Amino acid sequence: MSVAIVGGGPAGLLSALLLARDGREVVVLDQDDLTPAADPETAAEEAYRPGAPQAVQPHIVMPRCRLVLAERLPDVLADLIDAGAVEATLADRRPPTLASLPVRPGDERLTTVMTRRSTFDWVLRRAAARQSGVEIRAERVTGLVARPGPVPHVCGVRTAQGPISADAVVDASGRRSPIDKWLEELDARPAENQSAECGVTYYGRHYRLRTQAALPGLANTRIVVPFDEFTAVLFCSDSGAVQTAVAPLTADRRYRQLAHEDVYDAVLRALPTHAPWMPCMDPISPVRQMVAPRNTLRRLVVDATPRATGLLPVGDAVSTTNPTFGRGLSLAAWGAADVADVLAEHSGEPVAQVLALDARIAHHVVPYYEEQARTDLARLAALRHVVLGTPLVVQGRGAQPIGFAHLRAAAAVEATAFRALWELMGMLRSPKEIYSDPDVLAAISKTAPDLPSPSPDMAMLQAALCRRSATRSASGSRIGTAAQTGRAGAPVPHRTAT
Secondary structure, three states: OEEEEEOOOHHHHHHHHHHHHOOOEEEEEEOOOOOOOOOHHHHHHOOOOOOOHHHHOOOOEOHHHHHHHHHHOHHHHHHHHHOOOEEEOOHHHOOOOOOOOOOOOOHHHHOEEEOOHHHHHHHHHHHHHHOOOEEEEEOOEEEEEEEOOOOOEEEEEEEOOEEEEOOEEEEOOOOOOOHHHHHHHOOOOOOOOEEEOOOEEEEEEEEEEOOOOOOOOOOOOEEEEEOOOEEEEEEEOHHHEEEEEEEEEOOOHHHHHHHOHHHHHHHHHOOOOOHHHHHHEEEOOOOEEEEOOOEEEOOOEEOOEEOOEOEEEOHHHOEEOOHHHOOHHHHHHHHHHHHHHHHHHOOOOHHHHHHHHHHHHHHHOHHHHHHHHHHHHHHHHHHHHHHHOOOOOOOOHHHOOOOHHHHHHHHOOOHHHHHHHHHHHOOOOOHHHHHOOHHHHHHHHOOOOOOOOOOOOHHHHHHHHOOOOOOEOOOOOEOOOHHHHOOOOOOOOOOOOO
8 A cells, every 4th residue: 555645744755654664655745854963963053944933942742742752662662762862750740849759650651851843853754764664855735636536546656757546645744734625626625623722932042051960959850830921831851952932912022032042031030930941051042033923723524524535634634733832743653543443344335534633633633622622711811811901700719610721739738639740741532521520529629729830030021121221011011920910000919820
């Protein structure tokens, strides 16, 4: 069986490796040259692409992705560790506010791998380049080859160099996938896609630790903090690299100053979670900016009928979710495994293949998309209340469903909630399973809804944002923090956005 894969990112290369090891003949088509760089550091220097700005933002291999690698591609996981990636156990991530974390069977499934996306891609490219049955071509796909009908059957792709026939086509072309346009050209049924806003812009920068001695935390530290006006992250990664990012509202013009390296560094020094790390590391990249993509969901089955057969989507071509939760690589890996399994279980049955893959998407993707959309809606409402002064309807816990903010608060002090938080973020248990678990609900019920949270040094934060100039914000007030000035200069009480 021959398979053409459109796109050579993680979803495409993971699919190629799994399919080739099942005996398929695979061709991967990408408009960029996927020749592996000489080493991980060269790969990092060459990682930025305008069409894939996420490649230079902070990444982490979450539990579901690691589990797929461990079970299906153990050599790739070993290569990743050999390239400098560092594993972090559940115990490694225990917050200082959590008194104890008794070990339970299965905790090893919650291990993460700390690595830059560029290193992850480098390892995959090397594995694909040496994999028998995989051919990688630097060719841009321009359309589909299909047999017409009420349900078109895709039997190849078009490229500038000519058509390529295939028994199946895997769409791994990412969140900007042109598949809907190409299917429209085939008179396929219209799409019924879903989307929900993330509403933030990421400013990211990489650093390198000067030494592994006398660090303010573990060398596999992961920090994600939802401050009042933005979210900030810090991931210790492969080969001593440290990935950082600050994600304010896209509408908050004050934080556009973060694009300047001196401002960015000064803002990190104003954060209690990041400041202790700053004397331990040096920058190794410029500040990279990325408007967070919307949470999206695309399915190729409408009303139980395939829009086309012979076409199987994977990764970001199916769904994108808020990058803060780090699920992109897990969606890619799990989706690649699903594609391989569906083709193995339904060989020669194109309709069954599409329906079976959609059923897996319904279980493996849709619940996390929906949960992320709900979580982002609540987080954006809180951010906009703090930054823009928009009304915030505060409901009692009994008046609204238990959600991620409640679980995150409980995870700081309750071991059951902490483990459940990582089972949810790591995509090992569904939101429905987590939020209906009596033990998890009991842990949440014992937790105060508004636990104290860290706050920036407000004077340092304002000084950092004013380093370049006294630029005016969208509201006309001079640069300052929203907690100090409000939307139109009126005082706004200091509160924590959840």
